[in-house]
Amino acid sequence: MKLKELKLLNFRNYKEQYLEFNPGVNIFIGDNGSGKTNILEAIYILSLTKSSRYGTDLDLIRYDEASLSIDCLVNYDDYEKKYKITIDKFTKRVFINGNPVKKISDYVGKFSVTSFLPNDIEIIKGSPSIRRNLLNIQIGVLYNNYLNYVNEYNKILHIRNEYLKRLNINGLSDTKYLDVINDKMIDISVKIYYYRFFYIKEINQILPSIYKKLSGISDIKIEYQNNLGITDYDENTIREILHKKYKKNLYKEMMQGMTLFGLHRDDLVFLANKMDAKIYSSQGQQRLIVIAYKIAELLVFKKIKKEYPVLILDDVFSEIDIKRRNNIVKFFKDDIQVVITTTDLEEIQPDLVKNAKVFKIKNGEIKIKGGAKWKKKK
Ligand SMILES: Nc1ncnc2c1ncn2[C@@H]1O[C@H](COP(=O)(O)OP(=O)(O)O)[C@@H](O)[C@H]1O
Ligand SMILES: [Mg+2]
Structure with missing residues (x-):
């Protein structure tokens, strides 16, 4: 499964943001505090309905706003599906293809991510x-x-x-x-x-x-x-x-x-x-x-x-030496979609950067470079 489009409305520092992803590698680059992790967080929430970070659902809503929504379009081998989450001070709602889903267990597991996050070390x-x-x-x-x-x-x-x-x-x-x-x-x-x-x-x-x-x-x-x-x-x-x-x-x-x-x-x-x-x-x-x-x-x-879940990697290469980075990257096969954040493109394997779509975040704005075309539906 692959994430094709993401739409954020009043989520964290994003007022209104639309992004189209690469089927392969996607790299978000920007200074600390620019909003890189927020993008991965939105993807994570779409998958599991909960954030990976500490805090409440209301912390996710952009300051001074009353509600947020996160939307995405996910591409599977022979069909596409839309997932959506809205949060306001009363409730959280989840939708598949526009239809509300009541039970979380009926939602979770359809759009899936594997995440590598800095505080995953807590697993040990x-x-x-x-x-x-x-x-x-x-x-x-x-x-x-x-x-x-x-x-x-x-x-x-x-x-x-x-x-x-x-x-x-x-x-x-x-x-x-x-x-x-x-x-x-x-x-x-x-x-x-x-x-x-x-x-x-x-x-x-x-x-x-x-x-x-x-x-x-x-x-x-x-x-x-x-x-x-x-x-x-x-x-x-x-x-x-x-x-x-x-x-x-x-x-x-x-x-x-x-x-x-x-x-x-x-x-x-x-x-x-x-x-x-x-x-x-x-x-x-x-x-x-x-x-x-x-x-x-x-x-x-x-x-x-x-099938593979979408892989999200939050600034994980900075603390790992080059040889090991290479060894890790070897596991990311061609048919895995990867979304990576970094403050420094140098930290990412040249192999990954070569065909990547690069999103540069600066002053709340995202500039895009590169990216492959999506295959036409059969
Ligand atoms: N609810 C919110 N409303 C507006 N801005 C927020 C909210 N929560 C976090 N932020 C902002 O998001 C930024 C942090 O984004 P983050 O994605 O963690 O940065 P990084 O690029 O370092 O990963 C900070 O500038 C913070 O002020
Ligand atoms: Mg971060």
């Missing part, structure tokens, strides 16, 4: 919730149902926690209702575990060879840390362990008023040379591991969806 350094969130997004983009499962799990989890608190206050008497909740939790858990184990296995199958091409080292893997202590998916085992955990820890969970076991406490650990990269790898190594992971994400997406 940050809290477990960042990694759970990452997993949820990536699996959710591939399998729509998965997002519904996660929402359902969170709802039941909330109910369970509230009920545990009430049991504690009222004194333990009737736990029949808790049994019902537990059964529901377990039913939905096995579905989510299934996808998580599957996805992590897919990533682990290709991560070592990718990392080797980037760094020369192949001893890398993700370990799926779950408090069930299991290393592979097995429905019956998971059901059994969860039943036991809930039963055995009822008193503890009641006292704390929360569910202490289950997939809301999962984590991923990146093991480089069998050591936790969070603790033992240098900043440079961590960055490279994250890039390898992202390339794995891209390739798993391609394997399952039979």
Whole structure:
């Protein structure tokens, strides 16, 4: 899939901006603060309905304006589709081909991006919730149902926690209702575990060879840390362990008023040379591991969806040496569309610049150079 057109209205520093993209490489160049990341952010939001940056939806609206809209036209092999998001102080709405879409899970996953962003390093350094969130997004983009499962799990989890608190206050008497909740939790858990184990296995199958091409080292893997202590998916085992955990820890969970076991406490650990990269790898190594992971994400997406997502790279080459930049760029095949930002064109591989469409941002204005023609529809 390829992004063909983008239209911004009162989004961040853009009042009204229309852009036509290159099917291949697109480069946004400009000084710091000129609005490069804002463009990638808009593309990201069109894909996932949420920003990759901190802040609320209202921060996205241009100062002194009441609402924003972001529109795009996406080109697939034999058809095109329009995606749109509007935000005002009351609501956020999403549209496909002009029709409002009510459920986010019916929207997400149709126009997809793989992003390389400066604070992606948090995937290694940050809290477990960042990694759970990452997993949820990536699996959710591939399998729509998965997002519904996660929402359902969170709802039941909330109910369970509230009920545990009430049991504690009222004194333990009737736990029949808790049994019902537990059964529901377990039913939905096995579905989510299934996808998580599957996805992590897919990533682990290709991560070592990718990392080797980037760094020369192949001893890398993700370990799926779950408090069930299991290393592979097995429905019956998971059901059994969860039943036991809930039963055995009822008193503890009641006292704390929360569910202490289950997939809301999962984590991923990146093991480089069998050591936790969070603790033992240098900043440079961590960055490279994250890039390898992202390339794995891209390739798993391609394997399952039979097409590439749009690749967005926010100023990621500046902290990587030239040799490694070359190694990274080798993964970007001809049929991948790339949108890159940089303050300095020198940082981008000449190979990429050669056929690129270059967008120069200065004083809120975008000047364009180069760019290939779009193929005519069959
Ligand atoms: N809601 C907003 N309204 C208007 N301008 C905004 C808004 N949010 C951010 N900006 C402006 O966007 C600019 C930052 O854009 P950004 O894309 O992050 O720059 P960079 O080119 O460094 O990536 C800043 O000048 C900031 O003032
Ligand atoms: Mg930026």
